[in-house]
Amino acid sequence: MISNYIKTAWRNIVKNKTYSVINVIGLAIGLACFLLIALYVADETGYDRFYPNADRIYRINTDFRFGDEYRKMAQTSDMMGPLLKKDYPQVEEYTRIYTSDGPGLIKKGNQYINEKSVASVDSTFFNIFPLPVIAGGTRHALDEPNTVVVTAAAANRYFGSTNVLGKILQVKKQGSLVPFKITAVIKDIPANSHFHFDLFFSMKNVDYNWGAVTSHNFYTYLLLKEGTDYRVFEKNFTDYTRKYAIPYARKFMNINSLEEFEKTGNKLAYSLIPLTGIHLKSNRENEIMPAGNIQYVYIFSAVALFILFIACINFMNLTTARSANRAREVGIRKVLGTERIRLVMQFLFETVLMVFLALILAVIIDYAVLGVFNDLSAKQLRLSALLSSPFAGALLLLPVIVGLLAGSYPAFFLSGFKPIEVLKGTLKPGTKSGSLRSVLVVFQFATSILLIIATVVVYRQLHYIQTKNIGYAKDHVLVINNTGTLGSNAAAFKNEVLKLSGVSKGTYSGYLPVSNSFRGDNTYSTEAVMTPQNGFSMQNWNVDYDYIATLGMQIVAGRDFSKDYGADSTAIIINEAAAKFLGSGNVIGKNVFASDNEGRITKYHVIGVVKNFNYESLHSNIGPLGLFLNYNPYTAAFRINTSDIPGLIAQVKNAWEKLAPGMPFSYHFLDESFNNMYRTETRTGTIAILFSSLSIFIACLGLFGLATFIAEQKTREIGIRKVLGASTSGIVRLLSKDFLKLVLIAFIIAAPPGGYFMNRWLQDFAYRTELTWWIFAAAGLGALMIALVTVSAQAVKAALRNPARSLRTE
Structure with a gap:
């Protein structure tokens, strides 16, 4: 039975080549966008999850307001980690990262290499972050001063090999060369980590005014014991501030208590952020690396689903637009005794097969454009990730899920034709489903208009940034x-x-x-x-x-x-x-x-x-x-x-x-x-243009399908109007006005959420452009013009048809 469904489905696909190609291309573009964004989202949300105890590692953040300066820092004092471990048994271990020494000048032959990916860390660093070891051991690798742990990339850069244990790196500090002994070699840090260092120097070589409780220059991480609720543990920070920070502040400030400090509107507060949330949820001062943004993950996830829905809607409209061509087939099958459920299964198999073909094409498209997408998104995504868990299982289910999503409505719609009406020629295909198709088109264009609004606002903000008087001359x-x-x-x-x-x-x-x-x-x-x-x-x-x-x-x-x-x-x-x-x-x-x-x-x-x-x-x-x-x-x-x-x-x-x-x-x-400083916004704007264009293209395919369907329904009416003297332009207006109404409705639906979400996005800027009325007008007018061109092409074709042939078709 299943083999028969597949054979029949394949014959129908081959028989209607043009229709099948349009459907496959629309679905392939939607699936290609969906897969690319899925890879992007999976990478963004996967940061730092490869550490064995990632769910128990937290970084301490600092919020400091004094006078009119409010600072949200990713750093704390050098003493906070040791003092918290001493006072609170919930802290299993702590470690610190210090990067304020700046780049390291390391001698190689007669030249010096300026290493930017360097850090000084505690000997406990690799206990919390157990990176894979190639040579040596990391547990006690940095116990002594003048020691360094290097990655494989750094070892090869300086010695051409990872067999470098005991070798010396000469680092220029304050005009003299300081020798550092290599005590371990580790694998390169994965790309989806919130820090990327090639050389880890012993913290014991840092020249610092140790013990300054109110100076915040260290990234401090805690490994909490199992079962510890970090939000409950955070409540201890107030006691820490009272016990250590306020007494230390008395050295340079006349202050009696934390309450007195806060009473004047000032603030000194500490909080924990989970390691796995640093990349997306912590855009603080002096992040080790530029952070991502959870908002963009949400936005791109929504865009991926919307584009896939648009592609499915496009399939529905194109399928039902050709319903008249399949009506006689359905009528004959029913007369011969075929049950409706078997017809539904037949049409669903056609859809799933078409989605499977589209998926193959989508993977080919992604393979071709992945390099460009990686450049745009500053990622190192690989299609091979689709074959790993959990992607592989989802990829196998995707044709079935999308097939059911896109094919259920056409399958039940087509299988519901009554054989007597079909064979007598009295069936008016789709007369009871026109409202649903109109709703689907509205959804398509509302999504497209929303993306257009977002794109325009992002680029207006970028233009505002480039042209604003920032108080100094940055050019030349x-x-x-x-x-x-x-x-x-x-x-x-x-x-x-x-x-x-x-x-x-x-x-x-x-x-x-x-x-x-x-x-x-x-x-x-x-x-x-x-x-x-x-x-x-x-x-x-x-x-x-x-x-x-x-x-x-x-x-x-x-x-x-x-x-x-x-x-x-x-x-x-x-x-x-x-x-x-x-x-x-x-x-x-x-x-x-x-x-x-x-x-x-x-x-x-x-x-x-x-x-x-x-x-x-x-x-x-x-x-x-x-x-x-x-x-x-x-x-x-x-x-x-x-x-x-x-x-x-x-x-x-x-x-x-x-x-x-x-x-x-x-x-x-x-x-x-x-x-x-605005690379993220620039990339977001470019990607937004790309996906906006694709969503509009797919939506236009759907609109073309609906225009084809309406033109088929009105074939006799158009012929009669032509015989009675109607002009071509009049018939084009007749066929176009309903579609333009749908685009207008889509604009009315899309404008309010577009304004709301883009206003929220702009709130992230202290200095920003205004949301003016013409942005929405331009987005609506642009969508209207695109729709008009799409519909007019089919409307003109119908209007120019010979009325004698039109009157003989029904």
Whole structure:
């Protein structure tokens, strides 16, 4: 019986080649999109789940508000892990990651390699994160100073082999070479991990002011004992703050209790986030790697389902549009005694077979476009993952599920024809199901319009980001990395570059107004004795005399740093956000006080106010910031004005190689770093355009099917109207107006949720574009025009048909 169903289904598919090709292509595109997004979602939600105890590992986060600065940090103090393990038996183990030492310069032959994927970790690190070992053992690998664990990639990079136990890596620190012994080699960290380091150095080599309970510079992870509810454990953090943080804060602040601190609107609170939630649910300051976004996972999951539904609806409409061609077949089969259930099974088998063919084509499509999709999404997805659990089982069930979804309605619809009506020619196929098909078309275009609205809003926000006055001139700024390696030749390098034609200004500072640059903050007060009432948190950046001029910032009050003023060593230039803490009116000459952990007070006098500039992404508000005159030679920035960029860079590189032989030369442009802050949004916008276009294409196929169906129903009516003198344009309007009404209804349905969801998306930006009426109008008009073109093609064909032939068809 089943073999007969399959044979009959195959004959029908082959017999109606054009119809079958359109159906298979529509389903294949829908399935290809579904599979790609499924791979993407599975990768995003699979981060860090490969660790054996992933369900018991948590990172500590910090929320800190002081004055007008609210910081959501992924880091804690160096003491938090040890103190929590000492005080609370629920903590089985802790470990810390320290990355503030920056990149490592590692010698290889006569050259140095600038390693960015480096970290200093506790000896307990591999107890919590037991990465697969190739050589040696990791349990005690970092117990001693001057030890390092390397990945296979790093071992091959420096020695051409993973047989490197006991070998020495020479790391340049503060002008001298420090030897580190390789004590273990591990496999490369999987791509879906929230950190990717190639070298793990012993924490015992970190030069740090240990014991500063209120300084937050370490990523701290806890392994909680089995059965511990982390949300219950979080309640202990308030006691920790009272016991350790507040007493330590008394060294530099007049404070009596946590309640007094919070009463003025300030906050110091800690929380836990599960390891498996860090990638998607923790977009905090200084994440080890740029985090994902759970919202995009939800959005893309919905898009995948919608596109698959659109493809299924397209199949339904095309199948029922040809119902008249199958009606006589159904009538004859019923007269010959075929039961309805057997007819249903026959039509379902046709659908499942067609979906199976579409699935094969979908896999071929995905194979062809996977490289492009990986580039767009910054992923390393592989189709081979479809053959692994649980994908393999789902892939086998997919043709059946989609076949039932797409084929159930046409199967019951076609099998329900009454044989007497069919054979007498009195059947009007689809007259009772037109409303349902209209609903399906509305759903298709409502989804398409929703995606169009989302795409337009994303790109308007990206355009807003690119054109907004951010308070500094990001274009034409060449940034030279790791200039700290120049040592005493730093000044000479700057002078050499400034002599080049096409270079107008230059500055040294590791602090640049883009993400992944150096950051530093401290607590300050408007009076010598800091209290919760007069204190505030402020970014403190060390810059030179040329910083403001080179980056094109604007002094709105007072002056810039100048060599003509010897007292500028205790001067400060603040931004407008910091100025409001000093009271109204002129703040030039007022004082700002800072206190160190020993209670020593330093007084700074305000000499200038710089106009607010966005030193973080536009997701964040501009907080208080102070610029201090201090030598910081780790990054150089030069303002250039030449069209011969390659030639200029070659000259800069030549100057570098003369003054820093053997050191890697690395550069980028400031606007590139600025654009990198919005890579996620840019990728999302590109992917949105892709899927919006595909959804519209599939929806148009469905609309074409419905237009074909209506034209078949109205064949005699069109012939009569033509005989009575109706024009072609009049008949096109007759056939098109109902479809345009459906698109209008789809717009009315799609606009409110489109506005709601995109407004929520924009709320994630502190600075954002507006949702204007024309965005919705453009989306609706675009969908209307696409629908009109699709329907008109079929309507014109029907209108131009010979009326004599039309009158003989029914």
